[in-house]
C-alpha cells in the first residue's frame with residue numbers, strides 16, 4: 001500500500017515512522033510519502049489560506065494551492081488513490097472503514113487546517129471520477145486533520161497482512177465482531193489483593209471462550225448499547241441470548 005499525506009505540518013506525521021508502522025514501512029509493506037502543501041505556493045509568503053466568502057471567523061484553505069498539490073501527488077504513482085479528507089463534518093470513521101480501506105492500493109490524505117479546505121477541491125476531485133471520503137474520527141473538534149490521519153493510518157495499516165505479529169489479534173480485537181473486547185489479565189495470579197478470574201486459569205477452553213463472550217456482551221451492553229442494537233440477528237447465538 002502506498003500512503004501519501006499532504007499537510008502544512010509534515011513534522012506532525014513523524015510518528016508514522018515509529019514502532020509498528022515504522023516496521024511496516026521498513027518491511028516494504030507500506031510506502032509513505034509526506035508532502036508539504038507550501039511546496040505548491042508561488043508567493044513570497046507561501047500563503048495557503050484566505051478569508052471566507054460570506055464572512056465569518058477564521059480562514060479557508062485556498063483551492064489553487066490544493067489543486068496543484070493534489071495533481072502533482074496523484075501523478076507520482078499510476079495507482080488511483082482513495083482521497084481522504086478528515087473533517088468534523090465527515091461520515092464516521094469506523095473499524096469497518098479501516099477494513100474497507102485496508103484493501104486499497106493507495107490512500108491519499110489531505111490534511112486541512114484553519115476552517116477547512118475550499119469545498120471546490122473535493123468537488124473537483126469527485127468531478128474527475130476520483131473517490132473522495134470526507135470522514136470524522138469522532139464528535140469533538142480538533143485544530144487540523146493531522147491527528148486524525150495518525151489515527152486512521154494506524155487503524156488501517158495494522159490490518160495489512162504481515163503487519164501484526166499475530167493476525168488473530170486483528171480478528172479478536174474490539175469491533176471486529178461488533179462487540180467491545182472484554183477484560184484481559186496476565187501474571188501475577190493475584191495483584192494487590194485482586195485475583196485473576198478462576199475460569200481463565202482452568203484450562204477449560206470452552207468455558208474460557210464462553211466467559212470471554214459474556215464479558216464482551218456485558219461490557220458492550222453497559223458502554224455501547226448502540227453497538228448491541230446494531231448487531232444482525234445471526235450475530236447472537238442461543239447462549240448469547242441467555243446472557
Ligand SMILES: N#Cc1c(-c2ccc3cc[nH]c3c2)n[nH]c1N
Nearest residue numbers: 086087112137138142144145148
Ligand atoms: N477528522 C476529523 C476531525 C476534526 C478536524 C479535521 C480537519 C480539520 C481542519 C481544520 N480543523 C479540522 C478539524 N475535528 N474533529 C474531528 N473528528
